[in-house]
Amino acid sequence: MRVIILESAADIAVQAGNIFVELLKEKPDAVLGLATGATPVPTYKYLIDCYNKGKVSFKDAVSFNLDEYIGLNKEHPNSYYFFMMDMLFSHVNMRKDMIHVPNGVAEDIEKECRDYDALIEQFGGIDVQLLGIGTNGHIGFNEPSDAFSEGTYVTDLTKSTIESNKIYFPNGDMPTKAITMGIGSIMKAKKVILISTGHSKAKAIKAMIEGEVTPSCPASILQKHSDAVIFLDRDAASLLA
Numbered sequence: 001m002r003v004i005i006l007e008s009a010a011d012i013a014v015q016a017g018n019i020f021v022e023l024l025k026e027k028p029d030a031v032l033g034l035a036t037g038a039t040p041v042p043t044y045k046y047l048i049d050c051y052n053k054g055k056v057s058f059k060d061a062v063s064f065n066l067d068e069y070i071g072l073n074k075e076h077p078n079s080y081y082f083f084m085m086d087m088l089f090s091h092v093n094m095r096k097d098m099i100h101v102p103n104g105v106a107e108d109i110e111k112e113c114r115d116y117d118a119l120i121e122q123f124g125g126i127d128v129q130l131l132g133i134g135t136n137g138h139i140g141f142n143e144p145s146d147a148f149s150e151g152t153y154v155t156d157l158t159k160s161t162i163e164s165n166k167i168y169f170p171n172g173d174m175p176t177k178a179i180t181m182g183i184g185s186i187m188k189a190k191k192v193i194l195i196s197t198g199h200s201k202a203k204a205i206k207a208m209i210e211g212e213v214t215p216s217c218p219a220s221i222l223q224k225h226s227d228a229v230i231f232l233d234r235d236a237a238s239l240l241a
C-alpha cells in the first residue's frame with residue numbers, strides 16, 4: 001500500500017486522473033473500475049478537461065462501476081448510472097454499450113450479480129479500480145461485517161451509510177439495499193487507487209492503513225493488494241501516526 005498525502009482535493013484529482021490518462025495512452029481499450037460519491041467528482045472533472053484538450057480518449061475503453069442502489073433504474077436521478085452519465089460519460093467519447101453499472105432493478109438479481117462478475121472476467125479484468133471510502137471504512141457498498149465478501153452481491157446498507165447518503169434523498173426515500181462488487185472482485189483489479197478527503201474520513205483512513213486487516217474495516221483488505229495507491233489530503237490523513 002502506497003500512501004501519498006497531497007495539499008488539496010484538486011491535487012488528488014490530477015494525480016488520480018493522470019493514472020487513467022496514462023493507462024488509456026498505453027492501453028486504449030483498458031477496463032476502468034469507477035466509483036460514485038462526492039470524492040471522485042473532481043477527478044472526473046479533470047478527466048473531462050483532459051478529454052477536451054485532446055489528452056485522452058475513451059473511444060475504446062470499457063468501464064465497470066462498483067455499485068448501484070436496489071430499486072433505482074438508469075433514469076432515476078439518484079441512480080449511480082445517472083450520476084456517471086452526468087459527471088463523466090456524457091462529456092467524453094465513451095461508447096454507451098461499454099459502460100457497465102450493476103442493474104439495481106434486474107428481475108433476477110442473483111443472476112445479475114453472477115453475470116456482472118463474468119462480464120468483468122470476459123473483458124480481461126479491471127486494469128485500474130478507483131475507490132472512495134465510507135466513514136465506516138466501506139469500499140463500494142461492502143459494509144463492515146464478519147467476513148470479507150467475494151463476488152458481486154446484494155447487501156443491506158448500514159445506518160451510518162444511510163446517514164451519510166440520505167442528503168441526496170430529500171424525500172426520505174433512500175433505498176436500504178444495494179448491489180455491489182464484492183471485496184474479492186475489487187481485490188482482483190490489477191491496480192487500485194483509493195482517494196479520500198476531509199476530517200470525516202480520518203478515522204476510517206487510520207483503521208484502513210494502520211489497523212489490522214479485518215472485515216470490520218473492509219478497506220483494510222487493501223493492505224494485502226500488490227498495487228494499491230492511497231491519495232489523501234491532510235485532513236483525511238490527520239490521524240495517521
Ligand code: PGA
Nearest residue numbers: 037038039040132133134
Ligand atoms: P463520498 O463517498 O465520496 O461521497 O464521501 C465515499 C463512499 O461512501 O465510498
